[in-house]
Amino acid sequence: MPKKNKIREGSIRTTSFDVAALAGVSQSAVSRAFKPGSSIAAETREKVLDAARKLNYVPNSIASSLTTHRSNIVAIILGDLNNPFYTHVLETFGRELQARNRHILVFTLNEDMGTDDAIMRLLPYQVDGVILTSAQLSTRMVGMCHDRGIPVVLFNRYIPNTGAFGVRCDNPEGGREIAEAFLAAGARTFAMITGDPKGTTSKDRATGFMDRLVDAGIPRSDIKAYEGSSSYEGGAEAVKAMMADGAKVPDAIFGINDIMAMGAMDALRIEYGLKVPDDVMVAGFDDIPEGARPPYQLTTVRQPINRMVRATIDLLNLDDPHAEIDLAHDCPIKGHMVWRNTIPGPKPE
Amino acid sequence: MPKKNKIREGSIRTTSFDVAALAGVSQSAVSRAFKPGSSIAAETREKVLDAARKLNYVPNSIASSLTTHRSNIVAIILGDLNNPFYTHVLETFGRELQARNRHILVFTLNEDMGTDDAIMRLLPYQVDGVILTSAQLSTRMVGMCHDRGIPVVLFNRYIPNTGAFGVRCDNPEGGREIAEAFLAAGARTFAMITGDPKGTTSKDRATGFMDRLVDAGIPRSDIKAYEGSSSYEGGAEAVKAMMADGAKVPDAIFGINDIMAMGAMDALRIEYGLKVPDDVMVAGFDDIPEGARPPYQLTTVRQPINRMVRATIDLLNLDDPHAEIDLAHDCPIKGHMVWRNTIPGPKPE
DNA sequence: CTGAAAGCGCTTACAG
DNA sequence: CTGAAAGCGCTTACAG
Numbered sequence: 001m002p003k004k005n006k007i008r009e010g011s012i013r014t015t016s017f018d019v020a021a022l023a024g025v026s027q028s029a030v031s032r033a034f035k036p037g038s039s040i041a042a043e044t045r046e047k048v049l050d051a052a053r054k055l056n057y058v059p060n061s062i063a064s065s066l067t068t069h070r071s072n073i074v075a076i077i078l079g080d081l082n083n084p085f086y087t088h089v090l091e092t093f094g095r096e097l098q099a100r101n102r103h104i105l106v107f108t109l110n111e112d113m114g115t116d117d118a119i120m121r122l123l124p125y126q127v128d129g130v131i132l133t134s135a136q137l138s139t140r141m142v143g144m145c146h147d148r149g150i151p152v153v154l155f156n157r158y159i160p161n162t163g164a165f166g167v168r169c170d171n172p173e174g175g176r177e178i179a180e181a182f183l184a185a186g187a188r189t190f191a192m193i194t195g196d197p198k199g200t201t202s203k204d205r206a207t208g209f210m211d212r213l214v215d216a217g218i219p220r221s222d223i224k225a226y227e228g229s230s231s232y233e234g235g236a237e238a239v240k241a242m243m244a245d246g247a248k249v250p251d252a253i254f255g256i257n258d259i260m261a262m263g264a265m266d267a268l269r270i271e272y273g274l275k276v277p278d279d280v281m282v283a284g285f286d287d288i289p290e291g292a293r294p295p296y297q298l299t300t301v302r303q304p305i306n307r308m309v310r311a312t313i314d315l316l317n318l319d320d321p322h323a324e325i326d327l328a329h330d331c332p333i334k335g336h337m338v339w340r341n342t343i344p345g346p347k348p349e
Numbered sequence: 350m351p352k353k354n355k356i357r358e359g360s361i362r363t364t365s366f367d368v369a370a371l372a373g374v375s376q377s378a379v380s381r382a383f384k385p386g387s388s389i390a391a392e393t394r395e396k397v398l399d400a401a402r403k404l405n406y407v408p409n410s411i412a413s414s415l416t417t418h419r420s421n422i423v424a425i426i427l428g429d430l431n432n433p434f435y436t437h438v439l440e441t442f443g444r445e446l447q448a449r450n451r452h453i454l455v456f457t458l459n460e461d462m463g464t465d466d467a468i469m470r471l472l473p474y475q476v477d478g479v480i481l482t483s484a485q486l487s488t489r490m491v492g493m494c495h496d497r498g499i500p501v502v503l504f505n506r507y508i509p510n511t512g513a514f515g516v517r518c519d520n521p522e523g524g525r526e527i528a529e530a531f532l533a534a535g536a537r538t539f540a541m542i543t544g545d546p547k548g549t550t551s552k553d554r555a556t557g558f559m560d561r562l563v564d565a566g567i568p569r570s571d572i573k574a575y576e577g578s579s580s581y582e583g584g585a586e587a588v589k590a591m592m593a594d595g596a597k598v599p600d601a602i603f604g605i606n607d608i609m610a611m612g613a614m615d616a617l618r619i620e621y622g623l624k625v626p627d628d629v630m631v632a633g634f635d636d637i638p639e640g641a642r643p644p645y646q647l648t649t650v651r652q653p654i655n656r657m658v659r660a661t662i663d664l665l666n667l668d669d670p671h672a673e674i675d676l677a678h679d680c681p682i683k684g685h686m687v688w689r690n691t692i693p694g695p696k697p698e
Numbered sequence: 699c700t701g702a703a704a705g706c707g708c709t710t711a712c713a714g
Numbered sequence: 715c716t717g718a719a720a721g722c723g724c725t726t727a728c729a730g
Contacts, residue, residue, distance in 0.1 A: 013418075013497070015707055026717045031709060038710095041715055056493060061473035062420065063707035065411045066722045069362075073454070073474075081440045084433065091430045094457030103470065105422070106455045108443030121452065124410035125422075144405060148362070232642065270643045293581065294619045295644060364723055375701045380725060387726095390699055412723035415706045 014057045023051035034059050065126060070321060075105045075122040077115060079134025080196075082231045083259045085286045085303075086133055089155065092309045093131065102128070102318060109134055116141050123148065129316035131155055136198060137164060151325050153315045155308065157200050158330055167311045170332035171201055171285075174301040175208025177337050178254050178283045181299065183213070185345045187251035187281055189222045193238040193264055195230035195256045202230070202256045205285055209254055224250065228260040235263025236271075243272060249280055252343075258284035258291040258300055265296060265342070282342040287335075297341035304333055363406045372400035383408050414475065419670060424454045424471040426464060428483025429545075431580045432608045434635045434652075435482055438504065441658045442480065451477070451667060458483055465490050472497065478665035480504055485547055486513060500674050502664045504657065506549050507679055516660045519681035520550055520634075523650040524557025526686050527603050527632045530648065532562070534694045536600035536630055538571045542587040542613055544579035544605045551579070551605045554634055558603055573599065577609040584612025585620075592621060598629055601692075607633035607640040607649055614645060614691070631691040636684075646690035653682055 016030040023030065025044060032040040033048035051057075065071040076093060080086055090106070097104055105127060107118035115134050119141040122130060130145060130152040137154070142164045145152045154166030182190065192209060195202035206225065213223055224245070226238035235255055243249070253268075255261025261284030268274040268282070276282050284291055287302035311333065317323040339347035365379040372379065374393060381389040382397035400406075414420040425442060429435055439455070446453055454476060456467035464483050468490040471479060479494060479501040486503070491513045494501045503515030531539065541558060544551035555574065562572055573594070575587035584604055592598070602617075604610025610633030617623040617631070625631050633640055636651035660682065666672040688696035 013707090017707085027707090028709085028717055028719095029715090031707095032716090035709085039715060044715080056496060058469070058472045060415075060475060060707055062411055062414045062475050063722090064709070066409075066415055066707080066724085067709045069722080071411060078443075081436050084436070087430050087433070087436045090455075091457050091459075094427075094455065095459050095461070098456070098462055098470075103474070104455050106439075106443065106453050107447070108440050110440075110444050112444070113447055120407070121447075123407045125452070126409060126411050144407075147405060232639075236643075266643050290581075294585075294615050362723090366723085376723090377701055377703095377725085378699090380723095381700090384725085388699060393699080409723055412706090413725070415708085415723080416725045418706080 014055050016057070016059065018055055019048060019051045019057050022055060023047045031059075069126065070128055071126050072101060073103050073105050073125060073127045074316065074318070075107060075118075075125070075127045075130040077107045077109065077118045077122075077130065077132045077134055079109050079115075080230055081108065083257065084288050084290050085257065085259070088288060088305060089133060089309070092305050093312075096309050096313055100313070100318065119144060123150075128318055128321070129153070131312055131316075132164070133157075146325055149321070149325070151316050153312050155312055156303070159200070165315070165330055167308050167315065168201070168330075168332055169301075169303045169308065169335045171204035172208030172211070173332075174285055174335045175205040175210075175254075176212040177301060178285070179209045179212035179216075181283065181337065181343050182252040182254070182281060183216055185252075185277075185281060185343050188218065189248065189250040189252075190218070191224045191226060191242055191250040191253045193226050193228035193235055193253065193255045193260045195228060195234075195260065197227065205254075205256050222250075228255070228263070230257060230260060232259050232263035232266075235260030236267035237263075239264045239267035240271065249274065252281040252283070255282065255284045258286040258288045258298055260284070261298055261300070261342075262291060262296055265298075277342050277344045281344065284342075285335075287338050292340065299340045299343045300338050301335045302338050303335050307333055363404050365406070365408065367404055368397060368400045368406045371404060372396045380408075418475065419477055420475050421450060422452050422454050422474060422476045423665065423667070424456060424467075424474070424476045424479040426456045426458065426467045426471075426479065426481045426483055428458050428464075429579060430457065432606065433637050433639050434606065434608070437637060437654060438482060438658070441654050442661075445658050445662055449662070449667065468493060472499075477667055477670070478502070480661055480665075481513070482506075495674055498670070498674070500665050502661050504661055505652070508549070514664070514679055516657050516664065517550070517679075517681055518650075518652045518657065518684045520553035521557030521560075522681075523634055523684045524554040524559075524603075525561040526650060527634070528558045528561035528565075530632065530686065530692050531601040531603070531630060532565055534601075534626075534630060534692050537567065538597065538599040538601075539567070540573045540575060540591055540599040540602045542575050542577035542584055542602065542604045542609045544577060544583075544609065546576065554603075554605050571599075577605070577612070579606060579609060581608050581612035581615075584609030585616035586612075588613045588616040589620065598623065601630040601632070604631065604633045607635040607637045607647055609633070610647055610649070610691075611640060611645055614647075626691050626693045630693065633691075634684075636687050641689065648689045648692045649687050650684045651687050652684050656682055 016027050019030045020027040030048045032038040033045045115137050133155045152164050158166035226241050228234035228238040284298045284300040287300045291298035365376050368379045369376040379397045381387040382394040464486050482504045507515035575590050577583035577587040633647045633649040636649045640647035
């Protein structure tokens with residue numbers, strides 16, 4: 001008689017032994033029936049699957065994880081949910097990972113929980129990999145993961161010298177393209193609204209942007225920078241700081257990401273009655289769908305999210321747990337300009 | 350000598366036996382050292398914790414879940430990430446659940462994965478509970494969860510007769526308050542932009558809204574409804590459908606949620622040159638932070654997210670696995686009006 | 699307070 | 715192809 005464990009009043013746990021008993025086979029057989037490609041007669045498998053269906057049996061992943069050392073879970077550490085870009089990223093990871101029969105353990109960061117805390121909390125779950133969309137990872141934590149054979153890959157950033165590599169868009173190149181576009185439209189004075197100063201993404205975009213401008217002979221003093229904390233509100237604040245600066249309104253403003261560019265545009269128009277692009281040109285970076293809405297029609301550079309997500313998953317080596325964990329990998333994926341209405345003039349075809 | 354398993358080249362698995370060996374105690378002792386409130390001498394615990402630290406040992410949750418039948422994981426099924434409301438919801442659940450030492454397995458729905466599929470995928474993980482923010486759950490799936498002692502609670506909706514209860518805002522009352530506000534501002538003709546027709550949320554808000562208007566003597570024919578599919582784009586489309594209807598622009602438009610109201614406002618202004626609230630009043634529902642941005646300044650009713658999230662977690666009975674799973678629970682939490690600029694006139698204090 | 703041992707529900711060599 | 719059995723890394727009565 002099958003062993004039964006009461007869970008709550010009236011509820012009972014069904015195991016592979018119960019299924020085996022009903023199907024008249026050994027417990028090993030039911031295990032095999034559920035594992036594709038295992039050595040089992042088609043007929044036996046049918047019998048087992050039938051019995052399982054009758055009992056509403058579902059194999060216990062916790063138990064199988066314990067033996068196989070694979071949980072089919074990947075952890076995603078989400079930094080900044082204020083930027084819709086990351087919502088789109090989460091959705092894309094969800095789609096891709098679920099299609100591969102993997103599942104996501106999410107960690108959302110906040111004042112009470114930093115990246116390192118999140119890592120310490122995910123370690124006990126024996127996840128198959130971790131994806132990080134936040135900055136500030138300590139070398140020690142990367143070590144904790146690697147010691148356990150858990151690959152960690154950074155999404156949209158890299159952290160020099162931590163041994164964690166990342167997948168990212170070619171940010172310097174994107175910055176350069178924006179500079180190019182502004183220049184072609186006749187801009188001569190500039191402002192940048194920068195994001196998280198600790199992340200590499202903002203820095204790289206800003207550097208590419210500046211370099212191109214300086215190459216074109218723009219004096220550094222004609223390129224100002226304001227902090228926008230990677231949020232809509234931050235973008236608006238940056239504009240206020242800029243206007244408070246007293247100087248002339250620049251010809252062009254580069255929001256290091258779309259959401260800041262959107263905040264900036266609204267402040268420019270609503271607070272200061274300025275027209276975009278007639279009075280000031282604006283550009284962003286990311287190409288979030290929100291930036292394409294009628295009030296913004298933001299010219300920007302698109303991050304190839306789908307390709308970035310797939311590259312990230314590939315680096316996790318989910319199907320080959322024994323693969324060496326790569327170390328110093330870094331291959332930026334090129335984004336591309338999306339021309340809309342915040343930079344005037346003819347769009348290159 | 351402690352047993353060692355190679356994971357990847359060079360990486361090794363550390364278990365409680367290794368820690369026990371180093372600390373010179375039994376394996377049971379190390380288990381106890383990590384469980385708060387267990388019967389162990391302070392001194393022994395120290396020894397164990399020291400050894401664990403030296404070995405970078407972290408207890409294996411997979412193994413402990415297998416014995417305790419608690420994974421400390423709750424599943425969240427995310428329906429519509431196009432509505433920022435759910436991003437805020439996810440963030441709030443993250444904060445609250447992580448503070449209680451619980452973690453989140455997220456499932457994002459898409460064409461390839463419906464709610465029922467998500468449930469089938471979460472069952473093997475023996476989650477401690479499931480939170481559902483999407484509609485369309487079958488009775489059978491609720492049964493699958495309940496049979497296993499897994500509570501499921503619906504967030505922001507209910508599904509009549511599934512045995513799954515939900516936490517929600519008092520939607521009919523919110524709809525009524527919006528109607529009231531419009532009426533007080535002098536509106537006499539109305540349009541509603543409705544959301545997911547399968548969900549109860551949209552229906553309830555619309556019903557409350559209509560009922561109040563009808564009570565006030567507004568003829569039903571002066572209350573039109575357009576589908577907005579709960580998205581920004583849908584809100585804009587609804588306005589276009591409304592304008593194409595030929596009839597006079599209504600005095601007031603109720604966006605069943607903020608994101609649709611935002612889409613509607615932009616279409617009204619940009620496509621048709623209408624002023625809000627001078628030409629048309631608008632109101633939303635949810636009070637997402639995006640609706641408070643300068644271009645919108647949306648008057649709306651706030652969903653008490655924090656309270657709703659906490660109520661949801663309470664219903665999960667995470668700390669009392671043997672609690673009966675409640676069945677026909679339903680207690681709407683009252684939202685409240687947030688007065689901004691899309692309905693003219695004096696705001697009640 | 700402590701340790702030996704059974705057990706959680708699977709997977710997977712091993713022998714047949 | 716199939717079954718008996720050991721083992722994954724913990725927890726928890728049980729006895730001391």
